[in-house]
Amino acid sequence: MDENAKTFRWGIIGCGLIAPRLAKAVEESGEGRVVSAASKSMRRARRFQRETGVERVHGSYEEMLEREALDAVYVATTHNFHAENARLCLERGIPVLVEKPFTQNARQAEAVIALARDRRLFCMEAMWTRFNPASRRLCAMLADGVIGEIRLVQGDFRVRMHPLSPKMMPWNRMYSPRLAGGALLDLGIYPVAFLHMLMGRPPETVEGSATMTWTGVDKSSEYRFGYPGGARAELSTSFVSPDERDMVITGTRGSIVVPHFYRADRFILRRNGEPEQTIECGEPSFVHQVREVHRCLREGLGESPLMRLDETLANMRTLDALRTHWGMRYPGE
Numbered sequence: 231m232d233e234n235a236k237t238f239r240w241g242i243i244g245c246g247l248i249a250p251r252l253a254k255a256v257e258e259s260g261e262g263r264v265v266s267a268a269s270k271s272m273r274r275a276r277r278f279q280r281e282t283g284v285e286r287v288h289g290s291y292e293e294m295l296e297r298e299a300l301d302a303v304y305v306a307t308t309h310n311f312h313a314e315n316a317r318l319c320l321e322r323g324i325p326v327l328v329e330k331p332f333t334q335n336a337r338q339a340e341a342v343i344a345l346a347r348d349r350r351l352f353c354m355e356a357m358w359t360r361f362n363p364a365s366r367r368l369c370a371m372l373a374d375g376v377i378g379e380i381r382l383v384q385g386d387f388r389v390r391m392h393p394l395s396p397k398m399m400p401w402n403r404m405y406s407p408r409l410a411g412g413a414l415l416d417l418g419i420y421p422v423a424f425l426h427m428l429m430g431r432p433p434e435t436v437e438g439s440a441t442m443t444w445t446g447v448d449k450s451s452e453y454r455f456g457y458p459g460g461a462r463a464e465l466s467t468s469f470v471s472p473d474e475r476d477m478v479i480t481g482t483r484g485s486i487v488v489p490h491f492y493r494a495d496r497f498i499l500r501r502n503g504e505p506e507q508t509i510e511c512g513e514p515s516f517v518h519q520v521r522e523v524h525r526c527l528r529e530g531l532g533e534s535p536l537m538r539l540d541e542t543l544a545n546m547r548t549l550d551a552l553r554t555h556w557g558m559r560y561p562g563e
């Protein structure tokens with residue numbers, strides 16, 4: 231931290247598509263700055279520097295971690311590298327914010343979490359949705375029993391990517407088994423994590439099926455979860471079918487529709503016998519997540535109470551269970 235201004239000094243690992251968004255949010259938070267970024271490719275690092283104005287870039291992650299004094303590192307590589315990159319930081323005593331999904335599988339997640347706890351270092355999955363005003367308001371209203379007991383949640387996260395998009399190339403992270411590709415880990419983690427937030431626990435039963443790409447990763451899937459007492463969830467994820475991104479929560483006294491649940495700015499409340507009500511919330515943004523990291527660092531917390539590590543681990547176990555259902559393993563698993 232800078233001594234006078236209490237400015238958090240961030241580093242970034244991986245200079246791909248998402249990294250500039252976090253850099254912008256750190257700037258917008260008014261509480262920190264990205265002082266450095268590292269990429270395996272110096273060319274990518276320099277492009278990132280031109281785009282964001284970050285002070286220094288490095289062509290190696292280790293070099294950045296050794297030369298810079300950092301308060302936190304954002305891990306923004308493809309899923310398969312998250313565990314390895316998070317470990318690199320934690321072993322050097324640096325707190326981490328790790329992009330979603332936290333790791334490729336639960337085994338990796340367990341190891342990273344154990345290391346963070348052992349070293350008493352802050353560690354969090356960058357589940358940015360969790361910190362948006364709409365999510366906070368929704369949780370508060372559900373806790374107040376606004377729709378009674380939740381009985382059914384139906385949600386989709388389906389995005390039709392253009393067949394000629396670079397994302398659809400076999401070497402891209404979405405398509406490549408080597409990079410832990412597939413729709414479930416990239417998109418499915420959102421409904422799985424959102425559902426955990428709503429239900430306050432992981433599902434008791436998990437079943438699902440998927441259709442695969444020719445490269446051997448899931449392109450579309452449907453899955454069903456069961457909870458004690460008979461509550462259910464029906465979810466789907468795809469990167470090839472028409473866009474659907476809403477969540478419908480049905481309770482014993484009404485229902486809530488959350489349009490674009492993963493980046494919602496409002497939701498619609500329908501209570502039995504009452505007129506429909508739209509609840510407007512603040513803008514979704516990475517800034518909320520960044521401020522939560524700063525708060526936790528300031529207060530010396532090892533994890534955020536809003537996105538706990540046990541929850542992250544449970545969600546990784548749910549993704550593992552689904553992949554087991556449709557018989558999909560990544561290389562080395």
Ligand SMILES: NC(=O)c1ccc[n+]([C@@H]2O[C@H](COP(=O)([O-])OP(=O)(O)OC[C@H]3O[C@@H](n4cnc5c(N)ncnc54)[C@H](OP(=O)(O)O)[C@@H]3O)[C@@H](O)[C@H]2O)c1
Pocket residue numbers: 243244245246247248249268269270271274306307308309329330331356358401403409416
């Ligand atoms: N929170 C969100 O809204 C959001 C949105 C999009 C993505 N994400 C998450 O952020 C992470 C990165 O996504 P992205 O879209 O930024 O990915 P990306 O641009 O495809 O790649 C990010 C970085 O991963 C490394 N990488 C990519 N392809 C590689 C390959 N073939 N071999 C070796 N390394 C490779 C590179 O790191 P170097 O620069 O070090 O070489 C690259 O800069 C993913 O885990 C994704 O789930 C989150």
